[in-house]
Amino acid sequence: xxxxxxxxxxxxxxxxxxxxxxxxxxxxxxxxxxxxxxxxxxxxxxxxxxxxxxxxxxxxxxxxxxxxxxxxxxxxxxxxxxxxxxxxxxxxxxxxxxxxxxxxxxxxxxxxxxxxxxxxxxxxxxxxxxxxxxxxxxxxxxxxxxxxxxxxxxxxxxxxxxxxxxxxxxxxxxxxxxxxxxxxxxxxxxxxxxxxxxxxxxxxxxx
Numbered sequence: 001x002x003x004x005x006x007x008x009x010x011x012x013x014x015x016x017x018x019x020x021x022x023x024x025x026x027x028x029x030x031x032x033x034x035x036x037x038x039x040x041x042x043x044x045x046x047x048x049x050x051x052x053x054x055x056x057x058x059x060x061x062x063x064x065x066x067x068x069x070x071x072x073x074x075x076x077x078x079x080x081x082x083x084x085x086x087x088x089x090x091x092x093x094x095x096x097x098x099x100x101x102x103x104x105x106x107x108x109x110x111x112x113x114x115x116x117x118x119x120x121x122x123x124x125x126x127x128x129x130x131x132x133x134x135x136x137x138x139x140x141x142x143x144x145x146x147x148x149x150x151x152x153x154x155x156x157x158x159x160x161x162x163x164x165x166x167x168x169x170x171x172x173x174x175x176x177x178x179x180x181x182x183x184x185x186x187x188x189x190x191x192x193x194x195x196x197x198x199x200x201x202x203x204x205x206x207x
Contacts, residue, residue, distance in 0.1 A: 033180040035168050043164060043177055046092040047157050050114040053083050057090030059199050061192065062177040064165050067106035067132040068099040069173040071186035076127050078189040082196070089196060093123065094161045096173055104158075106132035109141055111157055112149035122146060 036043065044060045063079065065072040083091055095110050097103035106126060113122035121144055129136035140146075165175065168182055176183040178192060179199030 032168070032182045036177055036180050036182065039164065039167055042160070043094075043168075044092055046114075047094075047111060048114040049117045049119045050094070050110070051090060051092045052120055053086075053090040054088050055090065058088045059179065059196050060090045060092060061196065062092045062094060064094045064096040064161065064170060064173060064175040064177075066095075066097050066099050066103045066173040067110070067126055068097075068103040072174045073127050075174050075186045075188075076124070078186075078192060081189055082192060086196065088200075093119070094164065095158060096161050096165050096170075096175075097158065098173060102132050102134070102137075105134070106137055107158060108149060108154045109137055109146060111154050112141075113144065113146045115149055115153075116144075116146055118144050118146060 043062055061079070061082070063072075063075070065075075067073075079091055082089060093110075095107035097107040110119065110122060110126075113119050122140060125143065126132055126136065126140045129140060168175070168177070170182070171184050174186060176187065176192060178195040181195055181199075183191065183195070
């Protein structure tokens with residue numbers, strides 16, 4: 001019986017190969033959803049002040065980012081707009097420096113700013129400066145009075161973020177998590193807003 005069913009499925013797929021991409025996409029979405037659900041607390045719990053919006057928001061948007069990532073910098077305007085328009089949204093930022101030494105230095109300084117309660121100011125000013133060169137980073141830190149974070153704390157948080165990104169099978173920055181969905185890349189304001197609305201409405205988000 002099982003062999004016959006398997007044969008029928010195989011025959012159908014051979015006759016209708018166009019359904020395979022959609023089936024694979026749905027499978028990947030379901031697997032991603034399961035990974036998010038299993039790790040939600042770790043994903044959505046911010047480091048110190050590396051968050052904004054409603055502390056008890058009904059939807060949390062998480063961004064894994066790198067200050068040297070051009071697409072992360074572009075996406076910052078989308079995230080800012082969502083925060084301004086949506087009083088029930090909470091945004092959590094997770095430093096994921098994957099583009100070299102300047103990224104790593106900026107991520108550590110960002111964590112220090114978060115610990116000092118100056119994350120948003122640091123975040124926006126460093127992005128406004130362009131690439132996180134040593135000079136741009138030093139000027140931003142000096143302007144805000146940000147002092148280095150304890151090495152052990154920085155190493156632990158960055159290690160956690162790397163592990164989470166690996167668990168979620170993230171392929172690069174930015175990576176967003178909204179509800180049970182994972183978005184790879186700068187998907188834009190409209191896609192993020194739609195995902196927030198779907199999550200809030202309680203509709204299935206896989207697919």
